[in-house]
Amino acid sequence: MAILLEDNTKYNLPRMYKIRQIFPNDELVNIPEIIRQKMMVTDVSKKILPGMRVAVCVGSRGIKNILTIVSTVVNVLLEKGAKPFILSAMGSHGNGTEEGQREILSSYGITEDNLHIPIVTKVNVRKIGVLSSNVPLFFDQEAIKADLIIPINRIKIHTDFVGDIQSGLCKMLVIGLGNQKGCSTIHEVVPSKFSQIIEEGAKTIIEKTNVGFGVAILENGYDKTACIDVIPAEHIVAQEKILLKTAKKYMPFIRLTAVDVLIMKEIGKNISGAGYDPNIVGRSSVLKEFMLPFPKIKKMILLDITDSSHGNGIGLGLFDIITKKVFHKLDFEAMYTNAVACKCIEDVKIPLMVDTEEEAIRIAVRTIRNVQKKNLKIVRIKNTLQLEYIEVSEALLPEVKKNEYMEVQT
Known part of the structure; x- marks a missing residue:
């Protein structure tokens, strides 16, 4: 034709x-060493106890050096006697199914063969609260059962909304670990209120579950790792707002x-x-x-x-x-x-x-x-x-x- x-x-x-x-071309050269140093800070290291089942939460984004970052966190946990497992935290991505989310993790090298720990991609959730405008808050059941929860994510401006909180640790907690049901529910909120509801949801999750600390990643304009911060749970919301401003400058x-x-x-x-x-x-x-x-x-x-x-x-x-x-x-x-x-x-x-x-x-x-x-x-x-x-x-x-x-x- x-x-x-x-x-x-x-x-x-x-x-x-x-x-x-x-x-701007700031770049970290020794990622494992930096993560180890930050995980040994007292406010972080005191949260890791021998025998703890620790959910290391990984999403669907193509984050630079993600396998190195995750494996370093896992190795530090193992050295301290904890029992880490990888938990998928990607909302509705991968069809919102166990198989689909496992396939996405595998494409980044996040596998049991590479990390030598279990990979859990179950998508069952439990309602743990109600947010503003009567929005129910759902959270991953496997995360709820964990003794410690560690979200790992990139801080970045979002594609669908603006505000003090956008893409990052808070969104992973609220939407990534809400799985498909939680993701769909939160998206009932109008975009102009999205940042606000994510902040509220993150605070609720941190209060009601065992979030220990988060690993925040910033990338520069060349798609390279520019900064990694390990943030105690009680400071995640406030620190993410600061990191978002820096992330914007790197874009x-x-x-x-x-x-x-x-x-x-x-x-x-x-x-x-x-x-x-x-x-x-x-x-x-x-x-x-x-x-x-x-x-x-x-x-x-x-x-x-x-x-x-x-x-x-x-x-x-x-x-x-x-x-x-x-x-x-x-x-x-x-x-x-x-x-x-x-x-x-x-x-x-x-x-x-x-x-x-x-x-x-x-x-x-x-x-x-x-x-x-x-x-x-x-x-x-x-x-x-x-x-x-x-x-x-x-x-x-x-x-x-x-x-x-x-x-x-x-």
């Missing part, structure tokens, strides 16, 4: 240039003002809970305000979904054009389970589909009004997490060369 007229295929697409973007972004066509090579649950970070491109079904500068983008193209997403293509619905490769990788049950739980079904609508990237670009250009084909402003990025190197068309080079934080590589 010929989607385009012949005239729309005769012009040459612009040459693309590789660009390096410069961001990468696209240092351009206007783009005709943005090509994104991949989205995925290991990149962002929404598949991609809306704060980077300024396109969301939920957010009304964004935390980062972003270019004005006319059309967005998606080429692929990460293998680590296991077919969950949430986020594709906000693109204008996708490849058929994207469509054929979709696991609709996994994707729809996530979208319904999060009440964001707009994010899983199927856009126009084409065979190739070139066809997608030409259709995108054809559907932009008053575009100048000789001066097309096209940007290609890998994903919204890795933005050090991007590609731009020739029409964007003058803007690039004026920016001291951008370098032309080719």
